[in-house]
Amino acid sequence: MTESELLRSPDIPLKETKPQFYQLKGRLNRTEFACWATACLLLPNLLGEFGFLVMPITFFFYVLFIVKRLRDIGFSPWLVLIAWIPVLNFPLCLAPGDTVDNRFGDAPFPSSSIIKVMSVLLPVVYSLLMFVSLMSVLPEFTETYQQYEAKAESKLAG
Numbered sequence: 001m002t003e004s005e006l007l008r009s010p011d012i013p014l015k016e017t018k019p020q021f022y023q024l025k026g027r028l029n030r031t032e033f034a035c036w037a038t039a040c041l042l043l044p045n046l047l048g049e050f051g052f053l054v055m056p057i058t059f060f061f062y063v064l065f066i067v068k069r070l071r072d073i074g075f076s077p078w079l080v081l082i083a084w085i086p087v088l089n090f091p092l093c094l095a096p097g098d099t100v101d102n103r104f105g106d107a108p109f110p111s112s113s114i115i116k117v118m119s120v121l122l123p124v125v126y127s128l129l130m131f132v133s134l135m136s137v138l139p140e141f142t143e144t145y146q147q148y149e150a151k152a153e154s155k156l157a158g
Contacts, residue, residue, distance in 0.1 A: 024064065024067060024068075024077075026068055026071075026108070027068050027069075027071045027072035027097065027102075027104060027106075027108045028065055028068040028069045028072055028108060029072055029097050029108045029110075029111060030069070030072075030092070030094065030095065030096065030097060031111040031115055031116055031119045032108070032111055032115055032119070033065055033066075033068070033069040033072075033092060034119040034122075034123065035111075035115050035118045035119040035122055036061070036065050037062060037065050037066070037092075038119075038122040038123050038126055039118075039122055040058040040059075040061050040062040040065070041058075041062070041126060042122060042125065042126050042129070043058055044058055045126075045129060045130075046129075063080060066080050066083050066089070066092065067080050069092045069097075070083070070092070071102075071104035072097035072098065072102075072104075072108060073092070073095050073096075073097050073098070074097075074098050074102050074103075074104070077104075
């Protein structure tokens with residue numbers, strides 16, 4: 001039995017520690033990452049005109065969560081620099097993390113039920129809010145485009 005398996009043995013109680021989200025050390029599994037990263041994206045949008053006030057804070061936590069997630073997968077935290085490319089950031093939610101301790105720390109504890117529910121619910125809510133926002137702007141955009149089209153036709157005809 002390896003040291004990691006001994007530490008995770010059900011016969012030996014583990015020291016429970018609360019996650020410290022404000023520190024760079026530690027790791028985040030994909031469920032927690034999906035939940036907290038979406039919360040960072042959702043919060044400024046929910047605050048509307050005042051969202052810019054919390055953006056520096058949510059940006060800090062978003063970078064922190066990406067670093068912790070990269071550590072869980074076993075990659076260097078410096079890859080946070082290329083994580084701003086959306087296509088490259090998406091696999092962070094899908095890639096399984098190391099189930100054992102790695103060079104960046106102990107394996108994260110399994111997610112609680114509430115985190116599992118929130119990791120599904122928050123992206124759905126975020127997607128719905130973005131869809132509703134788009135649909136609320138679409139009629140105005142359509143009207144503006146029709147006015148532009150009418151002007152263009154009148155200039156071509158006249």
